[in-house]
Amino acid sequence: MSDDHDDSPIAARVRELEAVLEEKGLLDPRELDQVLEAFAHRASPANGFRVAARAWVDPGYKARLLENANEALPELGLSMGGGLQVQRLHVVENTEDVHNVIVCTLCSCYPLSLLGPSPTWYKSPAYRSRVVSHPREVLEQFGLTLPETTRIEVWDANAESRYMVLPRRPEGTEDLTEAELAARVTRNGLIGTAAV
Amino acid sequence: MSERYRTGDRVRTSTVDPDHHTRLPHYARGRRGTVIGHDGVHPLADLSARGIQQPQQVYLVRFSARELFGHGDHSVTLSLWEDYLSDE
Numbered sequence: 001m002s003d004d005h006d007d008s009p010i011a012a013r014v015r016e017l018e019a020v021l022e023e024k025g026l027l028d029p030r031e032l033d034q035v036l037e038a039f040a041h042r043a044s045p046a047n048g049f050r051v052a053a054r055a056w057v058d059p060g061y062k063a064r065l066l067e068n069a070n071e072a073l074p075e076l077g078l079s080m081g082g083g084l085q086v087q088r089l090h091v092v093e094n095t096e097d098v099h100n101v102i103v104c105t106l107c108s109c110y111p112l113s114l115l116g117p118s119p120t121w122y123k124s125p126a127y128r129s130r131v132v133s134h135p136r137e138v139l140e141q142f143g144l145t146l147p148e149t150t151r152i153e154v155w156d157a158n159a160e161s162r163y164m165v166l167p168r169r170p171e172g173t174e175d176l177t178e179a180e181l182a183a184r185v186t187r188n189g190l191i192g193t194a195a196v
Numbered sequence: 197m198s199e200r201y202r203t204g205d206r207v208r209t210s211t212v213d214p215d216h217h218t219r220l221p222h223y224a225r226g227r228r229g230t231v232i233g234h235d236g237v238h239p240l241a242d243l244s245a246r247g248i249q250q251p252q253q254v255y256l257v258r259f260s261a262r263e264l265f266g267h268g269d270h271s272v273t274l275s276l277w278e279d280y281l282s283d284e
Contacts, residue, residue: 088236105221132223132272133265152270159219159254159275160238 045187047078048114053182056169065091093166101192102155102163103131109157111164142193167196199253205231206284217245220280228284229259235275253278
């Protein structure tokens, strides 16, 4: 477990490796910065907002997204790769009966390319340990009170897969355009710690 | 890649608390759950952390909160390598 990766042994090893590669002329530091900057630039919650809005307006897209998210993302010009290792994505749908919430109990795994950098609380030991054992109470702390009849499903991104929640479409939005709907989606809505 | 479990199968997780890296969280050890799907074939994390690449089937396994924590009415789903699982 590590909350601050900069202090971890692996971060120190990466820095040493980077220095050696630069010293031997195998790596141009500007090249590495460009790759990282490009990834950080593309990794934005606006991507996740677009995915949710498309799923709300297009039932066919929603079905494909829930069936195989990695195949549905390219339809919007998105992927779970972003120059780095491609990760498997599961999109889990909130309904009247089921509310989904995501966590990584072992570290802080997160669908970075769709949601941007994760919020600090997502990486906190308090969230990671409490949301698996007492999700209803944790969601209430976020201001989300669910009916007793709504079943909560917690998804622990403990291994290779990443998760994103598809929130319920807000009521009274039948006349909104896809772009207007995307503007209604929130990051916490895609994590499952808020309704939209 | 042969798959030992199918969707709907009941499984039990390992009780072993290894001294090396693992992706089986403590709270899910020695617990009974249901396979709800396959989650690809990936190198077993316990071995790849030591430089050994051994791809293996990963399963999505759902547990009731009551089974994991003794209380609660929710469920928790994890991705678990075949090595972590045995028949219920």
